[in-house]
Amino acid sequence: xxxxxxxxxxxxxxxxxxxxxxxxxxxxxxxxxxxxxxxxxxxxxxxxxxxxxxxxxxxxxxxxxxxxxxxxxxxxxxxxxxxxxxxxxxxxxxxxxxxxxxxxxxxxxxxxxxxxxxxxxxxxxxxxxxxxxxxxxxxxxxxxxxxxxxxxxxxxxxxxxxxxxxxxxxxxxxxx
Numbered sequence: 001x002x003x004x005x006x007x008x009x010x011x012x013x014x015x016x017x018x019x020x021x022x023x024x025x026x027x028x029x030x031x032x033x034x035x036x037x038x039x040x041x042x043x044x045x046x047x048x049x050x051x052x053x054x055x056x057x058x059x060x061x062x063x064x065x066x067x068x069x070x071x072x073x074x075x076x077x078x079x080x081x082x083x084x085x086x087x088x089x090x091x092x093x094x095x096x097x098x099x100x101x102x103x104x105x106x107x108x109x110x111x112x113x114x115x116x117x118x119x120x121x122x123x124x125x126x127x128x129x130x131x132x133x134x135x136x137x138x139x140x141x142x143x144x145x146x147x148x149x150x151x152x153x154x155x156x157x158x159x160x161x162x163x164x165x166x167x168x169x170x171x172x173x174x175x176x
Contacts, residue, residue, distance in 0.1 A: 003045075004031075004034060005031045005034050005035045005038070005045050005048075005049065006031075007031075008027045008028070008030045008031030008034065009027070009028065009031045009048065009049065009052045011024075011027040012024040012025070012026075012027035012028040012031065012052060012056065013052070015027065016055075016056055016059055021056065021059075021060055024056055025053075025056060028049070028052050028053045028056055029053075031049045031052065032046070032049035032050065032052075032053060035048070035049045036049075041076070042076055042079050042080060043076070043080065044076075044077070044080055044087075046076055047072075047073045047076035047077050047080070047087075048073070050069045050070075050072040050073035050076065051069070051070070051073040051091075051094065053065075053069040054066045054067075054068075054069035054070040054073060054094060054098070055094075057069065058097070058098060058101065061101075063098055063101045063102045064102075066098045066101075067095070067098045067099070067102070070091065070094045070095045070098050071095065073091055073094070074088070074091035074092070074094075074095060077091050078091075083118070084118055084121055084122065085118070085122070086118070086119075086122055088118055089114075089115045089118040089119045089122070089129070090115075092111045092112070092114040092115035092118070093111070093112065093115040093133070093136070095111045096108045096109075096110075096111035096112040096115060096136070096140075099111060100140060100143070105140055105143045105144045106144070108140050108143075109137065109140045109141065109144065112133060112136050112137050112140060113137070115133055116130070116133040116134070116137065119133050125160065125163075126160055126163045126164055126167070127160070127164070128164060130160050131156075131157045131160040131161050131164070132157075134153045134154070134156040134157035134160060135153070135154065135157040137153040138150045138151070138152075138153035138154040138157065141153060
């Protein structure tokens, strides 16, 4: 059974997808208020509520508000989990995307590199999340006008993807 906080956040997502952002915001705020009242400020559910609000503001192209809630989610997750945890990589990736949307590409790269470091530390070099981080960095360096660095990260992503595919038994690989 879903917790009411999760239900509020899920309803908010439904209304976001329907383009009914006022209703979505109402459900996100209810979820956030409930998370704070039940768990306090420093709890994963509160961080998730902040993340949900950040996602909604990102979709509304209100990037300053999205950044504010992404940073709050990051701070809570750091307090709860510590630095070298998958949840922190997710937080850094979210912050990176918001900075990228704000055209603050250098900050976006900085946070994406933090996400990559955590991802590689936890999962290793040959992991889909690592390839995803490399691909994001390639796009960001392209946005910074550094096609050579972008190419380097695209090649890293390709190498990781090829290594992952090579680990899949031929009998279950899709035949082209």
